[in-house]
Amino acid sequence: MPQINDNYLKLKAGYLFPEIGRRVKAFAAEHPAAKIIRMGIGDVTEPLVPAIIAAMHKAVDEMANRATFKGYGDEQGYAFLREAVAKHDFQSRGCDIAADEVFISDGSKCDTGNILDIFGHENRIVVTDPVYPVYVDTNVMAGNTGPLNERGEAQGLVYVPMTAENNFTPAIPAGKADIIYLCSPNNPTGSTLSREALTKWVAYARENNAVIFFDAAYEAYISDPTIPRSIYEIPGARECAIEFRSFSKTAGFTGVRCAFTVVPKTLKGRTKTGEEVEVYKLWNRRHTTKFNGVSYITQAGAAAIYTQEGRQQINATIAHYMTNAKIIRESLTALNMKVYGGANAPYVWLKTPGQTTSWQFFDQLLSHCHVVGTPGSGFGAAGEGYFRLSAFNSRENVNEAMKRIKEQLKV
């Protein structure tokens, strides 16, 4: 028998979404007439915009013709997309990022996990609580942690809480760090890191020769011009940060699959014996060895968001989701609930009333209103007493869900 990677046995069997599924299924079986509205899962609902569809159709036609057919492209992505990303997402905002520092991939979920391939196992790793579970689970799989404790925390990781008490701004931890995960706009809390807060994290990373993994999957949802959209807006970040971006939430690509990771050539790591190494070279080696590029058709579609027409169209879709978020925020505030997020992110993070736990609130919302959300405690111990509602929905569903909450929710 082959030996397996024992680290996988340290993982909790996927708990949060299966448990939600189990409870919803049981409720639906008992109440077959109930029209359940799902506001739990972080997936987009609106179709791809016409500019993207036109670009993808054109690319399909090119693939159908011997003269314009394309086989393997560069593993790192086509120049037309890498250049558009560097120009529109970074250089136009004053960020010094070159096209060859952009690595096109099939998703940020994979990239945030795969990045651990090029780092060692003795790093002190900082995550927030609540947290996007991928960051924790991929560290467990990589053998960077001990087993999970009774709070579901991976032993060895440093958790910094994000709660209403600190305005969802994680405090710089005591002691040193080597790897820091930050997600802004944040999933699940819908909060963002201010320029001031992000500047402090960059300073801390530089003092410690640490790297920040900055997940900006929801960057397109920022409307407040004072909030950084990229970590590279902070001076010095080129020496201490890798940024993850995705077309999933920006352009409805959750089912199409396209994302990118930025690794500046000025970012250094060290060997066991203390020599400096360019992290860029390692990531390039990994990416070109273990990945064979995103399909031409997909990259052609992604590039369409950098045209004026494409940009206007995706902005309209984002505006639709953000109006949903506003309706959710205002409806719940009118019911005297404490709500956070939903202003520069498509998630509303509400404080459950009184002493109600996240799961008790889930059950009340499901049984009284037939609305499904996500218990905050599923994202970490500090998420207990909170609840996530997603703005990814039709207007009709959002209005109906808010009406039911107003008329039927008893807590």
Ligand SMILES: *Cc1c(COP(=O)(O)O)cnc(C)c1O
């Ligand atoms: C949705 C999401 C992503 C994007 O993942 P893809 O694999 O690109 O679809 C990344 N990070 C967070 C926190 C997300 O919620």
